[in-house]
Amino acid sequence: MKTVRLTLRFDAETIHPMHRFVAESDAFESYRLVHGNFAGENDDNVFIFHVVGDADVYEAALAETDRVDDYELTRTGDRTFTVYVRDLPADVDTRLLEGLTAGSLVVLPPLEYRSDWTVRFSVVGESADLRAALEGMPDGIETAVDRVGEYDGADAAVGALTARQRETLRVARELGYFEVPRAAGVEDVAAELDCAPGTAAEHLRKAEATVIEALEL
Structure with a gap:
């Protein structure tokens, strides 16, 4: 399909x-x-x-x-x-x-x-x-x-995110937040999004939780 x-x-x-x-x-x-x-x-x-x-x-x-x-x-x-x-x-x-x-x-x-x-x-x-x-x-x-x-079922996870959560994950990925070791921190993500670090951290936590919940593991 x-x-x-x-x-x-x-x-x-x-x-x-x-x-x-x-x-x-x-x-x-x-x-x-x-x-x-x-x-x-x-x-x-x-x-x-x-x-x-x-x-x-x-x-x-x-x-x-x-x-x-x-x-x-x-x-x-x-x-x-x-x-x-x-x-x-x-x-x-x-x-x-x-x-x-x-x-x-x-x-x-x-x-x-x-x-x-x-x-x-x-x-x-x-x-x-x-x-x-x-x-x-x-x-x-x-x-x-x-x-x-x-x-392949991946749309369920992406589609479950809000627009702000997708933007946060996109920015975090582009900055290297998910790299091992990390190339950027929450403060870098917050600066790019023009928000407080606490707000960026909350968006990241909720986005990650939403993706994990939507995946059929």
Whole structure:
């Protein structure tokens, strides 16, 4: 099976209103879809999101949108929460999900919703089905293929990381933090990220724990 890492860029007509709200707000740091059930035409889609940010701000916007049939928000920390959503799909959503789940295709969560109106995720499946999905993208959605390879399960570990955790690991690798012996320390990583050493150390610990948890050892 092949795996493709995609970035989809939505325009003003195709972006979901909650994605647009989070993208244009400074109250959020991470917005990821971690589980989903595509119900099909004429029914709700059911999704679970993990969010880092202001739960009150998010819930106020969620209560006002006409694209959500029902929801339940659960706070898991000072600035972390999960949201169970029954989403009312627009036509573009239905066509997009039908294309990405056709035939042999499987979308690998999490899906990372980003502030530049893009969504990043991986899809696994047979080459012909992957080509058909890319060729059949609805108008208003720009597609970029970031990586193509054979599926080996590695995407589960990478995809479980937040954008900040991936950035921290990338910087640490580039500086030599993981070399033996180490060519750089936490202070060097923090300087490159423009944050406190304690913050860099916390990002590294959480990223390493997330990767280990996602690996099937």
